[in-house]
Amino acid sequence: ETGVTQTPRHLVMGMTNKKSLKCEQHLGHNAMYWYKQSAKKPLELMFVYNFKEQTENNSVPSRFSPECPNSSHLFLHLHTLQPEDSALYLCASSQVGRENTGELFFGEGSRLTVL
Amino acid sequence: GQNIDQPTEMTATEGAIVQINCTYQTSGFNGLFWYQQHAGEAPTFLSYNVLDGLEEKGRFSSFLSRSKGYSYLLLKELQMKDSASYLCAAMDSNYQLIWGAGTKLIIKP
Numbered sequence: 001e002t003g004v005t006q007t008p009r010h011l012v013m014g015m016t017n018k019k020s021l022k023c024e025q026h027l028g029h030n031a032m033y034w035y036k037q038s039a040k041k042p043l044e045l046m047f048v049y050n051f052k053e054q055t056e057n058n059s060v061p062s063r064f065s066p067e068c069p070n071s072s073h074l075f076l077h078l079h080t081l082q083p084e085d086s087a088l089y090l091c092a093s094s095q096v097g098r099e100n101t102g103e104l105f106f107g108e109g110s111r112l113t114v115l
Numbered sequence: 116g117q118n119i120d121q122p123t124e125m126t127a128t129e130g131a132i133v134q135i136n137c138t139y140q141t142s143g144f145n146g147l148f149w150y151q152q153h154a155g156e157a158p159t160f161l162s163y164n165v166l167d168g169l170e171e172k173g174r175f176s177s178f179l180s181r182s183k184g185y186s187y188l189l190l191k192e193l194q195m196k197d198s199a200s201y202l203c204a205a206m207d208s209n210y211q212l213i214w215g216a217g218t219k220l221i222i223k224p
Contacts, residue, residue, distance in 0.1 A: 004157070042119065042214040043202070056211075090157070101146060101165075102210060106157035 003027065006091050006107035013081065014115050021076040021110045023091030031096045032074040033104070034066060037088040049074065050096060081114045088112075117141045119215035121203050126221045127193055135188045135201050135218050143208020147179050147186045150202040152217070158202055161188070190220075198222045 004025045013019050025032060034046040048056035049068040063085075065077040074091055088111050092104040118140045127133040139147065146165040150158040164170055164179035164186060176189040190197055203215040 040123065040216055042216045043204075043212075045211070096210075101163050102206065102212075103148070103160050103163065104150075104158075104212070106159070108155075108157045 004091055004093055004105050004107035006089075006110050008110055009108065010111045010113075012113045012115065013078065015081060015083075017081075018077070018079045020078065021089055021091075021112075023074040023076075023107055025072055025074075025091075025093035025105070027093055027095075027105060029093040029095045029105070030071060031094045032068060032071070033092040033094075034074065034076050035090040035092060037090055037109070043090070047076075078112070081112075083114050086112055086114045117205075117207060117213045119203055119205060119213055121201075121215040121218045123216065124219045124221065126223060127190075129193055129195060129222055129224050131193050132189065132191050133193060133220065135190075135203075135220065137186045137188070137203035137215060139184050139186070139203070139205040139213065141205045141207040141213055144181060145206040145208065145210055147177075148202075148204045148206070148212065149177055149186075149188045150204065151199050152202060153199045161201075193222050195222050195224070 007022045031050045033048050036044040046060045047066040063080050067075040088109040090109045091107040094102050094104050121137045149161040151161050152158040162177035164177050169178045174191045179186045200217040200219050202217045204212045
């Protein structure tokens with residue numbers, strides 16, 4: 001496998017469910033990201049991990065809980081979500097450092113619908 | 116505040132040229148990115164500009180004017196497969212990306 005892979009591609013859940021989104025990058029990058037993409041809105045950065053350490057948490061509600069067990073894997077645990085959380089959740093990775101532009105490599109996203 | 120502006124939607128004809136504009140206001144500046152996103156797919160990197168001027172890459176070119184806080188993406192010899200959303204993003208002084216809402220480009224035969 002190459003690039004950034006996300007599972008599941010589609011997820012429907014009720015407001016009381018617990019589910020997790022998974023992301024895996026095969027690019028040897030040192031940073032991973034979760035973004036939320038809603039229709040006609042800019043990408044919203046949710047979490048950033050550099051070398052497995054969380055460096056950004058953009059005021060994301062606690063019903064979203066990230067986990068980064070190693071530099072290749074990233075999870076987003078979901079619990080008691082709201083209908084307004086329905087969106088496309090994109091995972092991305094990049095190589096952060098002086099010689100790099102910080103170009104992001106995205107997965108194809110997990111389309112989440114909260115009923 | 117930090118802000119990116121780009122048109123919501125544009126329409127162009129197959130074989131023609133289209134220019135998608137982007138203006139930005141950021142705290143510091145470390146470059147301007149353009150990404151392409153087809154419906155239901157991942158955004159993919161198109162270009163990165165950090166110095167003023169035009170960068171050409173095949174049918175696609177990207178221009179930057181730092182003094183004006185302005186960039187554009189130029190697509191030549193449009194093909195139907197160019198129908199997609201084009202995302203503009205500026206990197207601020209903290210190396211954080213500030214994203215525009217994207218421009219949906221519709222190509223007509």
